[in-house]
Amino acid sequence: MSVLVYVETANGKIAKNGFEAVFYGKKVADKFGGDVVAVTSGSADDSDLASLGNFGASKVLVNKGLSDADDSQTSKLVLAAAESTGASIIIFSHDLTGKAVAPRISSALKAGMVSGAIDVPSDENGFTCKVNVFSGKAFGHVNVKTDKKVISLLPNSFKPEEGGSPAAVEAFDCDCGSAKVTVVETKTQDGEIPLPEAELVVSAGRGLKGPENWGMVEDLAKELGAATACSRPVADIGWRPHHEHVGQTGVAIRPNLYIAIGISGAIQHLAGVNGSKVIVVVNTDAEAPFFKAADYGIVGDAFEVVPKLVEAVKKFKASNN
Amino acid sequence: MKILVCISKSPDTTSKIAFTDGNTKFDENGVQYIVNPYDEWYALVRGLELKEAHGGTVTTITVGTAADDPTIRKALAIGADDAVRIDAEAKDAYFVAKQISEYAKDQGYDLILTGKETIDYNGSQVGGMVAADLDLPFLSLASKLDVDGSSATLELDITGGTKVVKADLPAVVSCAKGMAEQRIPNMRGIMAARTKPLNVVAPAGVEELTSFTSYSMPDAKSECKYVDPDNMDELVQLLHNEAKAI
Numbered sequence A: 001m002s003v004l005v006y007v008e009t010a011n012g013k014i015a016k017n018g019f020e021a022v023f024y025g026k027k028v029a030d031k032f033g034g035d036v037v038a039v040t041s042g043s044a045d046d047s048d049l050a051s052l053g054n055f056g057a058s059k060v061l062v063n064k065g066l067s068d069a070d071d072s073q074t075s076k077l078v079l080a081a082a083e084s085t086g087a088s089i090i091i092f093s094h095d096l097t098g099k100a101v102a103p104r105i106s107s108a109l110k111a112g113m114v115s116g117a118i119d120v121p122s123d124e125n126g127f128t129c130k131v132n133v134f135s136g137k138a139f140g141h142v143n144v145k146t147d148k149k150v151i152s153l154l155p156n157s158f159k160p161e162e163g164g165s166p167a168a169v170e171a172f173d174c175d176c177g178s179a180k181v182t183v184v185e186t187k188t189q190d191g192e193i194p195l196p197e198a199e200l201v202v203s204a205g206r207g208l209k210g211p212e213n214w215g216m217v218e219d220l221a222k223e224l225g226a227a228t229a230c231s232r233p234v235a236d237i238g239w240r241p242h243h244e245h246v247g248q249t250g251v252a253i254r255p256n257l258y259i260a261i262g263i264s265g266a267i268q269h270l271a272g273v274n275g276s277k278v279i280v281v282v283n284t285d286a287e288a289p290f291f292k293a294a295d296y297g298i299v300g301d302a303f304e305v306v307p308k309l310v311e312a313v314k315k316f317k318a319s320n321n
Numbered sequence B: 001m002k003i004l005v006c007i008s009k010s011p012d013t014t015s016k017i018a019f020t021d022g023n024t025k026f027d028e029n030g031v032q033y034i035v036n037p038y039d040e041w042y043a044l045v046r047g048l049e050l051k052e053a054h055g056g057t058v059t060t061i062t063v064g065t066a067a068d069d070p071t072i073r074k075a076l077a078i079g080a081d082d083a084v085r086i087d088a089e090a091k092d093a094y095f096v097a098k099q100i101s102e103y104a105k106d107q108g109y110d111l112i113l114t115g116k117e118t119i120d121y122n123g124s125q126v127g128g129m130v131a132a133d134l135d136l137p138f139l140s141l142a143s144k145l146d147v148d149g150s151s152a153t154l155e156l157d158i159t160g161g162t163k164v165v166k167a168d169l170p171a172v173v174s175c176a177k178g179m180a181e182q183r184i185p186n187m188r189g190i191m192a193a194r195t196k197p198l199n200v201v202a203p204a205g206v207e208e209l210t211s212f213t214s215y216s217m218p219d220a221k222s223e224c225k226y227v228d229p230d231n232m233d234e235l236v237q238l239l240h241n242e243a244k245a246i
Ligand SMILES: Cc1cc2nc3c(=O)[nH]c(=O)nc-3n(C[C@H](O)[C@H](O)[C@H](O)COP(=O)(O)OP(=O)(O)OC[C@H]3O[C@@H](n4cnc5c(N)ncnc54)[C@H](O)[C@@H]3O)c2cc1C
Pocket: A204, A205, A206, A207, A208, A230, A231, A232, A233, A234, A245, A246, A247, A248, A249, A250, A261, A262, A263, A264, A265, A266, A267, A268, A269, A272, A282, A283, A284, A285, A288, A300, A301, A302, A303, B013, B037
């Protein structure tokens, strides 16, 4: 058996999810045997790529000729690498690229897929892995019946730790066809922390009364180095941009800390945030359902509590420096 | 333009989630099924808007049993022209995708629309698998879709932003928030849906590759610890020392 991990690079840098996927791949290889090979494309430095070895990769295959690959080209790259390494387990991050590419690999290789794994598979019934189902309200245990397996790892399920030594980086050229999808324009919010990757998130809801009151939320996020999020009605009425909407119909996130301000905690909202490790709730209504999901609760008016919290964080940072 | 929209059912978002038979089966007792929100609000409604703008037809396809018919009728009430049901219990994503691609392969659809994911199993798999089977471009997590002649312009979610892309039709698109606004079916739509064609088709012989062997529930959350609203220093200390979150 050997394990192949697809690692995404963007702007010449390895994505955070790539380190997670390699670290996870090593755990899977330790359990089921074999080496971990990472495969990537684009222009990251060899020394950066070699650092994947510190997280468990024994070798990194890179197709430098392929930059800005579309999903069909990335699929061809992964299939070629799978063939050349004889990999029996192929791992992706369950991020935007993984969601597009992993199902194609599963279909092409007729390899059963675990979508959104949150744990290392067990050998129960051969190969069984735990995933979130019902938007995080329960866990399912998926048994894969085929010899080859595809796993997409839910981001933020493992914290990569360094252990190994730098990996060998090898050029891997293969014919990945031409792009079927052409990129016209890319729009990213400069300087902001992308919500799905954020470890700390400050979120607010209808309790804030209007978009003009978000200044204190942004202040708190800035002090903490957190990303901002919001409830659905707030995005729907245009108080906040759509990409901040978390929940069942928005983005699902699993940060270390989620601070919910003036959000009632409807079940559809919780579905997108219940994977957070620590939840803080600020709400005037002691009966708000969110308190049932909270680790720390503050029954109080956001307009008084949040500015005090901003000051407390500033004080904490000053004393910790 | 010929549009195929993949419609699945999912438990109402407020359903109580529980399991029976030694935690091997989802407990359907008292569960109301709805059209999976991504399929209904985004894929189906955008399909209808494109038909209204460019002409053509919108057909829905569902892999399911007669128990899925009420959700299929709901999709017809919202405005789809006709529906196909592949008469089989939806097993894993591979099984479902193969059924859809087998049906669609020689029907000449310009667009195959799916939802971003089903809200019960949250796989985000079926669309990519259908695209792989049919060797079509797959536009994953689109928040905007416009069609001009034989090409489509889309906005896709990427980490920390969006990108605008162009692709030739036919293509498979998975639809996320932003695509369209939810439509509430009116009385006329509901009446018309009763007589629109719902074609039941025998499944292709396909084996599933995976199965759910059991389920479990998360550990009950420990009690919420309340902090005095006037003492935010204490909260910061708790987050630092106890929760180790900052
Ligand atoms: C199919 C479906 C899917 C959905 N998907 C999502 C989703 O993905 N994400 C999502 O968020 N919602 C979703 N919803 C909507 C969800 O049901 C709730 O309506 C929504 O989450 C409520 O948003 P809110 O908490 O901001 O507003 P409200 O429910 O109005 O709550 C506002 C809260 O603020 C508190 N408050 C008021 N003033 C203050 C103050 N001064 N200080 C502190 N607290 C204050 C109030 O006590 C209240 O608890 C979905 C609904 C459906 C039917």
